[in-house]
Amino acid sequence: MELYFLGTGAGAPSRRRNVSAIALRLTRNDSTVWLFDCGEGTQHRMFDAPFGPNRVDCIFITHLHGDHIFGLPGLISTRSFPEHVDPLHLYGPPGIRAFVQAAITASQTHLNYDIHYHEWPSPNPEPVREGLYTIRAMLLDHAVPSYGYRIEEAPFPGRLHADRLQSDGIPPGPLWAELKSGKDVTLPGGKTLSAADYVDPPESGRVIAILGDTRPCPAAVELSRGADCLVHEATFLSEHAHLATAFFHSTARQAAEIAREAGVKTLILTHISARYERAEEEEILEEARAVFPNTLLAHDGMVYPVARRRTL
8 A cells, every 4th residue: 555646736736746636556455546636637647657547446536626626537538548447436525526527528528437426425424435445534624625535444364373273283274264264163073263363363454544625623633543644735834824724724733733633653744835945845844843753745756655554
């Protein structure tokens, strides 16, 4: 599992930062890509990525501001070029279906795959399942309805101790698979084998929080609680906190305070205003690290592997 940052700027693209788009590569059991937001030019950023639009099977939109959705029509169209493409699941606030369908209709775009639309029906919709992952969405505090996402991975099965089984005279076979799945088994002679004696406890899955544009709010903390990684906007420095408040955004310090309160492991800052030059971006990072030391500042093309929660 890794995060690939395709666009880390805010509002409008700059020479160094494109507008918002984050890919989550899922490599457990299969290899697929989920996209969180799709600002203008997102598919162009994929030219330098190890995946293309046809690998994306789920898109999660945080909100309907242009810097987060104007890349959707192009990517959806390009995704149709291969002969065989799986359906696309598109999640987002009410209005995302109308936006995409208007673009497809007006441009007379032909798609050779289905789009399944999932518009959030309420501020705190019921969690949804996609394969081994549960996705929770909550409404944040922005000028338009903006959602944050919490992605929870299913636990990993515990390690099977083959050496113990062999020493107890249990040869490899179907019984091993049953024990591995957590089931106790009874041998033909009546002896019962407890799965707990041969299999380690399950390993917790990873948790990632990816938040849309927002001012600090309780939902940001709740979605991020105990996450391995929190991706949070840091549009402004604290010296421009009045602008952050006025335009429903957060400062780097505020993002760090959310990370500290939520008890996350790593904070990654994104959605950086184009007003800041490279030297000022270092100030953004320093401002956040003063509150939450384990902070990174995302840049376009950055890859962040999310490590497993291994227990000794």
